[in-house]
Structures are given as structure tokens and as C-alpha cells.
Amino acid sequence: MQFQKALERVLIEVFELHAFMFGAQNESPDSVDESALDMCVTVNFTGSQTGRIDLACPADLAAELAGNVLGSFDAVPQDDIDDSLVELLNVVVGRLLPAIAHSADNAASYEIDRPRIVASAPVPSDANLVACASILAETWPVVAHLYVEGAA
Amino acid sequence: MTFTMLIVDDSRTVRAVLKRSLVMAGFGSATVHEAENGTEALKALDANKFDVVLSDIHMPEMDGTQLVTAMRIDPRFAETPVVVISSDTTESRRDIMLGLGVKSFVHKPFRAEDLRDILRGILEGSRS
Numbered sequence: 439m440q441f442q443k444a445l446e447r448v449l450i451e452v453f454e455l456h457a458f459m460f461g462a463q464n465e466s467p468d469s470v471d472e473s474a475l476d477m478c479v480t481v482n483f484t485g486s487q488t489g490r491i492d493l494a495c496p497a498d499l500a501a502e503l504a505g506n507v508l509g510s511f512d513a514v515p516q517d518d519i520d521d522s523l524v525e526l527l528n529v530v531v532g533r534l535l536p537a538i539a540h541s542a543d544n545a546a547s548y549e550i551d552r553p554r555i556v557a558s559a560p561v562p563s564d565a566n567l568v569a570c571a572s573i574l575a576e577t578w579p580v581v582a583h584l585y586v587e588g589a590a
Numbered sequence: 591m592t593f594t595m596l597i598v599d600d601s602r603t604v605r606a607v608l609k610r611s612l613v614m615a616g617f618g619s620a621t622v623h624e625a626e627n628g629t630e631a632l633k634a635l636d637a638n639k640f641d642v643v644l645s646d647i648h649m650p651e652m653d654g655t656q657l658v659t660a661m662r663i664d665p666r667f668a669e670t671p672v673v674v675i676s677s678d679t680t681e682s683r684r685d686i687m688l689g690l691g692v693k694s695f696v697h698k699p700f701r702a703e704d705l706r707d708i709l710r711g712i713l714e715g716s717r718s
Contacts, residue, residue, distance in 0.1 A: 456699035508606050521603045528601075528648075529698045532677030539680075547682040550648060552600075 441569035444537040445491075445584050452530050453575045458506045460576055467572035470579045477519075478556045479527045485548035486539055489566060489586035492556075493527050499578035520555050527553040530582075538586070566590050593620045593713055594638060598631040598645040598657065599675075604698075608644060608675065615706035628652025632660060635667050642693075642712055647676045647683065658690045671712045675700065 450461035464470065475494035482490050497519075504514040504522035514522075531550055539546035569584040595617070597608050605624050612620060623638060625631040627649040635643075643661075647654035654674060661667040674687045677698040684695045694708045 452699065504603070507603055509610050518603060521601055525601050525603045529677040532679050532698065536679050536681070545682055547680055548678075550678065552648065552650070 441538055441584055441586065441589070442571065444534060445569045445571040445582060446573060448530055448534045448537060449571055449573050449580065449582055452526060452533065453573070453580070456507065456526060456529050457503045457575070459503065461580075462574050464572040464574050464579060467581075470572060470581060472581075475579065475581060477523060478558055479523050479553050480556050481527050481531050481553035482551045483531060483535060483548050486546040487535070487548070487586050487589070489568075489584065489589075491527065491531055491534070491582060491584050493523075493530070493580065493582040495523075495575070495580045496578050499575055499580070502576070502578075524553045524555065534584070538584075593617065593641040594623070595620050596623045596625060596631060596634055596638075596640045596643045596645075598625045598628065598643060598649070598654070600626050600646065600649040604646065604675075611700070611702045611705050612709075614702035615709065617706075617709065628654065628657030628660070631657050635661070635670070640670055642709065643670055643672045644675055645672055647674060647678055647687070655686065655690070658687065658692055662691055673708060673712070 446463055453459045453461035474496050477497050477500045478492065478494045480490060480492045500519050500523050501514060503526060504519040507522045508514060508518060535548050564585050566585040566587050567583060568586045568589050571582045573580050597605050599605050609622055623634050625634050629652045645654045645657060658672055661670060672692045673694045673696060674692050675696045675698060679697050687695055693712050
């Protein structure tokens with residue numbers, strides 16, 4: 439539950455603070471059409487805990503996100519859309535790791551890989567899956583999976 | 591008064607956001623240079639005099655920790671203020687960077703007014 443709540447909270451915070459998009463918990467996560475989640479980004483981390491976060495969202499959301507972050511009202515090039523989504527997950531993982539570190543572990547340290555765009559979100563069948571967060575950014579669905587070795 | 595600043599980040603998005611934030615923070619007249627990593631930053635430092643360097647930590651080729659370390663041992667840049675702007679919010683990372691002498695550590699996402707307050711403190715002190 440600690441992982442689940444932390445992941446949802448951080449996702450909503452980052453969409454609001456970083457992307458200027460209203461975020462809320464998705465009350466109907468089962469209704470998300472996974473085929474619409476056509477942009478996926480993933481990041482690995484090692485250190486006090488080792489794991490991965492996958493985030494998937496519609497391409498339209500990624501384009502809107504990039505426009506908001508860059509302050510552009512024009513169509514944003516795909517490279518910048520990809521970079522904006524990568525940076526969003528970079529901020530998510532940076533805020534999440536201290537939140538899921540073992541309590542009172544102020545010495546927790548991590549090495550965080552650069553997030554990367556992947557063709558499709560890996561199927562969440564990993565035994566290390568500890569949280570699946572489904573939120574809405576404005577009206578678009580966002581689904582994120584958190585994997586932590588030895589914590590499931 | 592105009593200032594010269596160097597933004598060091600491998601993400602073009604972050605560099606664009608930072609430049610926009612500098613305008614919002616009242617530094618629209620500043621001359622802003624960009625570098626994608628520590629190696630490029632050192633080249634820029636060789637060629638220009640900067641009032642402040644705004645640097646990420648995690649970057650390919652030469653990261654922010656290596657950049658600040660290299661700056662501190664070079665007398666030409668040893669006193670140039672560095673503000674770290676990173677998504678890495680662990681206390682251990684913050685302690686390492688502050689131990690290297692960086693002036694401030696800003697967590698992403700940040701507000702323009704936070705950046706304004708930090709830069710004013712640094713730049714007004716350096717020009718007084």
C-alpha cells in the first residue's frame with residue numbers, strides 16, 4: 439500500500455507541478471483502453487532499492503504535455519514530445535524514490551538511469567511488481583507500474 | 591544589470607523550461623548559454639565568464655558531480671557559483687553536491703519564484 443499511494447501521489451503532483459495538468463486518481467481503472475496507451479517510457483534504478491518504473495499514456499497527452507512544458511502553442515516535434523515524456527518520468531522517479539525508501543533511511547542513495555521511450559509497455563507480469571497506479575491527467579489516462587526487487 | 595548564465599542539462603526540454611523560468615524570474619535580459627553535459631560546459635567556461643552555472647547532475651559523458659569537481663580545482667572557475675537543478679531528491683545526493691561547494695540545490699519541478707530568490711541571493715552577493 440505504501441508503494442501504491444506513493445506512486446499515485448507523485449504522479450498527480452508531477453503532472454500538476456511539472457506539466458501544468460490537473461491530475462486525479464482514476465476511479466475506473468478497469469475502463470482504460472490499453473490500446474490507447476501508445477506512448478511508453480521506462481526507467482531503471484539501482485541502489486538502496488533496485489527496480490523499474492514503466493509509464494504509458496496516449497500520444498495526444500504526450501503532445502499536450504510537451505506543449506505545456508515548453509510553453510508552445512504550435513505543434514511540437516516528436517523529438518521534443520519524447521524528451522518531455524522522458525523528463526516527466528525523470529522527475530517522477532526522483533520524487534518517488536525518497537518516498538519509498540525504508541523509513542528513516544536518510545542515507546538512501548540511488549543511481550537512476552536516463553528514462554527511455556520504448557515501443558510498448560512491458561506486460562506487468564514481473565514478480566517484483568509492487569504498484570500499479572492509474573490516474574487521469576486532464577481527461578487522458580495514465581498508467582504506471584512500479585517494480586522493486588524483493589519488495590513484492 | 592545583465593548577467594551571463596550557463597545552463598547545463600542533457601534534456602533540451604529542461605533547458606527550454608529553465609530559459610523560460612529565468613524570464614519569468616526577472617532575468618529576461620540575461621545572456622544564457624547552453625551545454626548538454628559537463629564536457630561542453632567546461633568548453634563554454636573556457637570561452638566565457640559566467641555569473642552563475644545552473645547544472646543538472648545526471649548527464650552522459652561528464653555528469654554534474656564531475657563538472658563541479660573539475661570547476662573547483664581550476665582556479666579560473668573555482669569561485670563561479672553553481673546551482674544544481676535536479677530531479678534527484680535523495681538527501682545523500684544533496685549532501686554530496688553541497689559538500690562540493692554548490693550554492694544551492696533545487697529540486698525539479700521548481701517554481702520560477704524559487705529560482706528568482708536563489709539567483710538574486712547569489713548574484714547580488716557576487717556584484718556587491
